[in-house]
Amino acid sequence: MDLIVENFFNIEIMRQAFPLLLRGLGTSALLCLAVIPLGLIGGLVVALMARTHIRVLRFTVIALIDFFRAVPPLVLLIFIYSGLPFAGIQLSPFVAVCLGFLLNNSAYYAEIYRAGIESIGAGQMEAARSTGLNPLQSMIYVILPQATRNVLPDLLSNTVEVVKLTSIASVVALPELLYSADMARSISYNSSPIVLAAGIYLLILWPSVRLLSRLEHRVGH
């Protein structure tokens, strides 16, 4: 029992690692601030492109959505960070993570937007177009506000996934929360910093998950 407390719940080690983890948390937060808007905007653009009448563009976009949903994000990230340099493209860890997340998240967010847009009856678009609004205006002012509201729980749920997924940035040595915790572990030969990191994730994400489940409940009725 003492051994477990000593190795996993060592308060002294946690106290020493805390400032490092806090900096890691800051980096994680910064990463979220970059990749979540990128994914939301990228997903919207992709969802709209997937609806184009230009057949070649539509099929290309749909194929790319499928591709990036099928490729594991970790594989994608390592390819971008460690594979692309062989083609002469050397990206910083932060940019590599942003690019990987943009490609992966856009595909997921796009599918959510698509479902939302399809949940709005054709009559809304027809009404908007009949008043002279162009396709983009009709989308922005009439369709998207309703579509987004309909899929809000899914958008938020996906965003929670994105927050968790930022921990994979640790494999490209971006000092976010998990990377910092792992560094503290290797310096202290003690797993407590990892437990502390898990605790921090839990502390941040648990209320979001709770809120989400209440929201889903409400929308479901």
Added chain:
Amino acid sequence: MNQTTDILVARGLRKSFGELEVLKGIDFSLRQGELVFVIGPSGSGKSTMLRCFNRLEEPTEGSVTIDGVNLMAPGVDINSMRRQIGMVFQQFNLYPHLSVSRNITLALRKVLKRSASQAEETAREMLEMVGLEEKADAYPGELSGGQQQRVAIARAVALEPKVMLFDEPTSALDPELVGSVLQVMRKLRDSGMTMVVVSHEMRFAREAAGRIVFMSDGEIIEEGTPDQIFENPSHRRTREFVAEISR
């Protein structure tokens, strides 16, 4: 008939959905200030014709001219044409996420580029016309079907269209709510609005229409005054239809 007073002219209009030909060559014209009623059995192409008049449905062949401008011409600004062609739908199609007032002001602001205060002023006038000025801040979901349809009419009329198209405006309404919508349409006609109405409200057709067009099977079979069509139809199919509906 003077060509310059024809506000809407359709020539040789055809529309196919795959193998199915829904419109088989429609020739139709509408004079300024006229109220034309389009009647006919369901599936005869009435709504499709109406929807071709503002290119919500893309005609397979033929032309539609609004006030001298051919909607089918390449490079025509369909959005600026559409705002001159008001449309009222069977299912109202109000925007449920916007207040009644904003339903009306959206196109005023984004298409006609009116200022917020100008657009709101117009919305107020329009709501007064349809008798719903106290509902400006309500949401469509809080209104009855009849009220929603009156707002939909207000939304279209606010853009000062040259023609108003009504696609079965009262078909989705409970019988007791039909009257209020017809009342608004009567008011519009009296104000000189040019209107095409696809509807089954035969009493209203007799009383309000200047001309009745009878369609069957994708063609205009016969047209004339309400008296001619209802009392003395010349075509067999018209007679059968009129006999059927007046039973």
